[in-house]
Amino acid sequence: MPPQEKSEATITSAEAPPLDRASNDRASSDRQEERYDPQRVETKWFERWQQDPALYAAEPDSKKKKYYVLEMLPYPSGALHMGHVRNYAIGDALARYMWMNGYNVLHPMGWDSFGLPAENAAIQNNTPPREWTLRNIANMKAQMKRLGFAYDWSREVTTCLPDYYRWNQWFFLKLFEKGLAYRKRSKVNWCPKCATVLANEQVVNGCCWRHEDTVVGQRELEQWFVRTTKYADELLRGLDHLQGWPEKVRIMQRNWIGRSEGTLVDFKLDYADNHKGFGPGGSTISVFTTRVDTIFGATSVQLAPEHPIVSDLAAANPDLRAKVDQLIAEQRSAKEAGDIGEIEKHGVPTGRYAINPFNGEKVPVWVANYILMDYGTGAIMSVPAHDERDYEFARKYKLEIRLVVIPISNDPEETVAEPPLPYVGHEGMLINSGRYSGLACDDAIKKMSALAEEKGFGKATVTYRLKDWGISRQRYWGTPIPMLYCEKDGIVPVPEKDLPVILPENVDITLTGGSPLGRVPEFVNATCPKCGGPARRETDTMDTFVDSSWYFYRYTDAHNDRAPFDGKIAQYWFPIDQYIGGVEHAILHLIYSRFWTKFMRDLGMITNDEPADRLFTQGMVIKDGAKMSKSLGNVVSPDEMVARYGADAARMYSLFAAPPDRDLDWQDTGIEGIQRFLGRVYRFVVKNASSLASSGSPQAKTLEATSLQPKARAIQRKLHQTIKRVSDDFQGRWHFNTCVSAIMELVNVLYGAEEAIAQKKVPAPFLAEVQRNLVMLLAPFAPYLAHELWEMLGEKGNLHKAPWPKYDAALAKEEEIEIPVQINGKLRSRVVVSADATENTVLERALADEKVRAAIAGKQIVKKIYVPGKLVNLVVK
RNA sequence: GCCAUCGUGGCGGAAUUGGCAGACGCGCAUGGUUCAGGUCCAUGUACUCGCAAGGGUGUGGGGGUUCGAGUCCCUUCGAUGGCACCA
Numbered sequence: 033m034p035p036q037e038k039s040e041a042t043i044t045s046a047e048a049p050p051l052d053r054a055s056n057d058r059a060s061s062d063r064q065e066e067r068y069d070p071q072r073v074e075t076k077w078f079e080r081w082q083q084d085p086a087l088y089a090a091e092p093d094s095k096k097k098k099y100y101v102l103e104m105l106p107y108p109s110g111a112l113h114m115g116h117v118r119n120y121a122i123g124d125a126l127a128r129y130m131w132m133n134g135y136n137v138l139h140p141m142g143w144d145s146f147g148l149p150a151e152n153a154a155i156q157n158n159t160p161p162r163e164w165t166l167r168n169i170a171n172m173k174a175q176m177k178r179l180g181f182a183y184d185w186s187r188e189v190t191t192c193l194p195d196y197y198r199w200n201q202w203f204f205l206k207l208f209e210k211g212l213a214y215r216k217r218s219k220v221n222w223c224p225k226c227a228t229v230l231a232n233e234q235v236v237n238g239c240c241w242r243h244e245d246t247v248v249g250q251r252e253l254e255q256w257f258v259r260t261t262k263y264a265d266e267l268l269r270g271l272d273h274l275q276g277w278p279e280k281v282r283i284m285q286r287n288w289i290g291r292s293e294g295t296l297v298d299f300k301l302d303y304a305d306n307h308k309g310f311g312p313g314g315s316t317i318s319v320f321t322t323r324v325d326t327i328f329g330a331t332s333v334q335l336a337p338e339h340p341i342v343s344d345l346a347a348a349n350p351d352l353r354a355k356v357d358q359l360i361a362e363q364r365s366a367k368e369a370g371d372i373g374e375i376e377k378h379g380v381p382t383g384r385y386a387i388n389p390f391n392g393e394k395v396p397v398w399v400a401n402y403i404l405m406d407y408g409t410g411a412i413m414s415v416p417a418h419d420e421r422d423y424e425f426a427r428k429y430k431l432e433i434r435l436v437v438i439p440i441s442n443d444p445e446e447t448v449a450e451p452p453l454p455y456v457g458h459e460g461m462l463i464n465s466g467r468y469s470g471l472a473c474d475d476a477i478k479k480m481s482a483l484a485e486e487k488g489f490g491k492a493t494v495t496y497r498l499k500d501w502g503i504s505r506q507r508y509w510g511t512p513i514p515m516l517y518c519e520k521d522g523i524v525p526v527p528e529k530d531l532p533v534i535l536p537e538n539v540d541i542t543l544t545g546g547s548p549l550g551r552v553p554e555f556v557n558a559t560c561p562k563c564g565g566p567a568r569r570e571t572d573t574m575d576t577f578v579d580s581s582w583y584f585y586r587y588t589d590a591h592n593d594r595a596p597f598d599g600k601i602a603q604y605w606f607p608i609d610q611y612i613g614g615v616e617h618a619i620l621h622l623i624y625s626r627f628w629t630k631f632m633r634d635l636g637m638i639t640n641d642e643p644a645d646r647l648f649t650q651g652m653v654i655k656d657g658a659k660m661s662k663s664l665g666n667v668v669s670p671d672e673m674v675a676r677y678g679a680d681a682a683r684m685y686s687l688f689a690a691p692p693d694r695d696l697d698w699q700d701t702g703i704e705g706i707q708r709f710l711g712r713v714y715r716f717v718v719k720n721a722s723s724l725a726s727s728g729s730p731q732a733k734t735l736e737a738t739s740l741q742p743k744a745r746a747i748q749r750k751l752h753q754t755i756k757r758v759s760d761d762f763q764g765r766w767h768f769n770t771c772v773s774a775i776m777e778l779v780n781v782l783y784g785a786e787e788a789i790a791q792k793k794v795p796a797p798f799l800a801e802v803q804r805n806l807v808m809l810l811a812p813f814a815p816y817l818a819h820e821l822w823e824m825l826g827e828k829g830n831l832h833k834a835p836w837p838k839y840d841a842a843l844a845k846e847e848e849i850e851i852p853v854q855i856n857g858k859l860r861s862r863v864v865v866s867a868d869a870t871e872n873t874v875l876e877r878a879l880a881d882e883k884v885r886a887a888i889a890g891k892q893i894v895k896k897i898y899v900p901g902k903l904v905n906l907v908v909k
Numbered sequence: 910g911c912c913a914u915c916g917u918g919g920c921g922g923a924a925u926u927g928g929c930a931g932a933c934g935c936g937c938a939u940g941g942u943u944c945a946g947g948u949c950c951a952u953g954u955a956c957u958c959g960c961a962a963g964g965g966u967g968u969g970g971g972g973g974u975u976c977g978a979g980u981c982c983c984u985u986c987g988a989u990g991g992c993a994c995c996a
Contacts, residue, residue: 067948283992289995294996320996323996404995407996411996414996420996615991689934691922700937702934706934708934709934711948711949776934854929857977902929
């Protein structure tokens with residue numbers, strides 16, 4: 033409840049004598065009129081806006097320049113939180129600004145509405161996921177509308193509905209057709225709480241991204257993968273061109289993709305001493321190394337405990353098996369604790385040897401707990417003299433340490449024959465390396481890789497940390513994977529004409545016992561399209577990140593039932609001009625959607641290489657220094673803020689309290705300040721709009737600067753300075769907090785001129801023009817109030833089609849400026865000069881200044897520095 | 910361990926290119942309006958010495974470049990985020 037409501041009570045006070053009551057009534061009705069009541073203003077405009085659904089629709093065949101501004105679509109969890117409000121307030125301000133600048137703006141919204149919370153809700157409240165989700169969407173959509181966000185709702189996308197997810201299935205068939213979707217049995221991440229598989233990107237510090245305290249385990253499952261690695265190199269190189277993306281995000285993606293150039297080298301297992309044949313692991317240990325130049329210093333080969341050759345060797349050796357199992361357990365617990373980096377290195381010799389193909393030397397084969405099966409080949413050559421880890425390991429197990437590289441430098445002092453070990457530098461020269469001795473490291477790497485390839489025992493190669501994207505989920509509430517399994521024909525894709533594969537309803541959902549769809553016989557049992565015989569449907573569903581990988585294309589053509597979208601239409605709108613969302617998606621969503629764009633481009637559907645030209649990642653909304661959370665009890669509800677202060681205040685405060693890329697610490701007293709400010713604007717216009725009605729000239733042009741009295745001229749100057757500050761920020765750094773404060777300063781100047789206005793020293797047509805400009809400046813940030821005041825000023829047209837105020841440098845210019853005078857860099861005085869005073873005039877004035885003369889008395893001026901329009905600095909001795 | 914970002918009043922923050930540190934807002938103080946409270950209006954508010962005029966100090970710490978540094982460089986400490994025996 034707004035606290036102002038209480039004042040009503042005093043009006044009807046029975047104690048007051050009749051006369052007093054009359055004057056009281058007048059006074060309070062004046063106050064009534066001047067009072068800013070956000071609920072009244074916002075309800076009025078909310079209702080009007082609802083009557084015109086096309087108000088913020090993008091124009092389909094426009095000659096205007098397009099602008100596509102997009103905020104990341106939310107998951108319909110039930111209610112908006114302040115992070116959403118902040119995200120959308122940024123996008124909405126930009127969209128409104130671009131409209132006022134004459135662009136054809138596409139500003140859509142949708143729902144990332146598949147996902148596990150709907151299933152959990154189903155289990156807890158016995159509500160079907162679909163019902164729960166659609167109810168949440170309805171609620172959040174109402175919240176968004178009440179907040180006044182200007183979306184084109186005719187393009188709304190809801191990913192859990194068949195008209196959307198059928199295209200996920202269609203894309204899956206294309207991926208399969210192009211060999212980019214494949215099925216593989218492999219070890220996968222398993223979250224016991226979600227009861228499903230997770231992609232690598234969804235594992236954070238060994239825990240589930242949704243359950244930060246739940247350790248992710250491993251399971252071996254048959255899964256569908258998307259070959260993201262096919263585009264690894266392009267995804268990496270493309271980052272260099274994404275100049276409009278935050279450097280932070282580009283670095284994170286670079287690290288995630290983790291490109292590493294090196295060499296594969298095959299070490300043949302030597303079975304001569306105890307030949308029993310080779311197991312499924314084969315007879316060759318392929319190692320990956322970035323430093324093949326150090327291979328003459330390799331004194332052992334180290335295998336990951338889960339390496340297939342280890343399994344072969346251990347099969348015949350129960351003692352080794354037990355020791356290896358111990359290593360596996362150590363590695364696993366270190367991974368789960370998130371400190372694989374600090375694992376105490378342990379190893380076991382296998383008793384076997386491998387042959388270094390470069391020198392024919394036999395080196396022992398070990399198994400070690402610090403070698404990871406999922407990077408490189410799961411095997412390394414150990415070079416203790418030139419690698420920290422190998423050095424530590426060799427010292428522990430008394431393995432030979434052989435120096436093969438010594439530092440070289442232009443400075444002979446630094447070229448030492450016995451560097452401290454391990455020496456890991458690249459600026460070195462090979463020794464003890466046969467015919468490669470004397471070569472520089474980089475040269476040796478090239479020559480040795482070439483030889484390996486020539487002789488067929490290795491080659492130069494590139495390894496990525498990025499893995500293929502496992503998209504199978506053993507969950508119900510997701511897109512069914514359109515695949516069939518036929519005893520005769522094996523894996524058979526559902527024919528395109530049979531799409532969509534509809535997700536059945538009334539499914540028994542539990543978090544145990546595998547995919548819920550597997551318990552629906554009507555769904556599982558199908559007919560093989562090839563042979564007509566019985567077939568089983570795939571019962572896993574797709575990762576929800578598939579949904580969000582391409583949704584922004586659907587907005588351009590949201591009702592197409594023949595294709596995901598029309599390529600021509602997409603070409604008009606794409607790439608997205610500005611994408612806005614949380615940095616938590618820097619890797620997950622933003623890598624997947626970049627991949628998807630490249631895939632669609634190669635299908636010939638689109639022509640752009642990247643989804644978004646510019647990306648903006650906003651900071652989190654926190655309270656009392658901590659992330660808002662129910663358990664901390666520091667959650668600020670948008671509904672409550674709207675009820676208490678209004679949508680305008682809530683939105684404007686979320687822009688004002690911090691620059692948008694930084695975290696925002698929510699303070700209730702801060703939003704009160706914004707509400708006060710909006711009230712000040714409201715009262716100013718209420719008071720002065722009536723005076724201009726009588727002047728009868730609402731269309732007056734800005735008057736000439738020279739014809740204005742000083743107070744009016746000061747207003748004009750401030751207005752144009754404000755226009756510049758706000759416009760510049762929209763085009764540049766997006767520090768909306770300073771935009772808002774600039775508008776506050778303008779309003780403060782207007783209040784400071786109240787007396788002059790009362791004395792008619794500010795011409796009414798000019799004042800009307802100032803107010804119109806003020807309202808337009810406010811429009812992107814506080815649309816409700818801006819519309820109300822726009823109407824109050826006698827304007828009829830749509831505020832957001834009104835052209836954005838034009839900045840006039842001549843009108844913004846100060847006539848007189850104050851120049852600070854420093855002596856030896858310390859501020860001593862200030863002089864007032866005309867803005868176009870020459871250097872000589874300014875210096876003369878500075879030297880004539882009393883304080884300056886006192887400060888330099890008896891000293892000699894060594895140097896006079898004048899920075900035009902900025903300052904004077906006198907250097908004295 | 911590596912990489913990135915950030916350290917400014919009681920608080921959120923400003924200073925866009927090396928040029929008046931603390932804009933704007935919150936809070937607080939004083940005064941006005943009011944029967945009163947709230948609202949609203951006005952003034953003040955970095956620290957410090959001083960009755961004042963005026964002086965000194967000050968952007969995490971230390972050093973440097975410069976006529977001049979919150980801003981650039983080196984170093985160090987701290988916070989946050991990402992990556993991490995990645996071979």
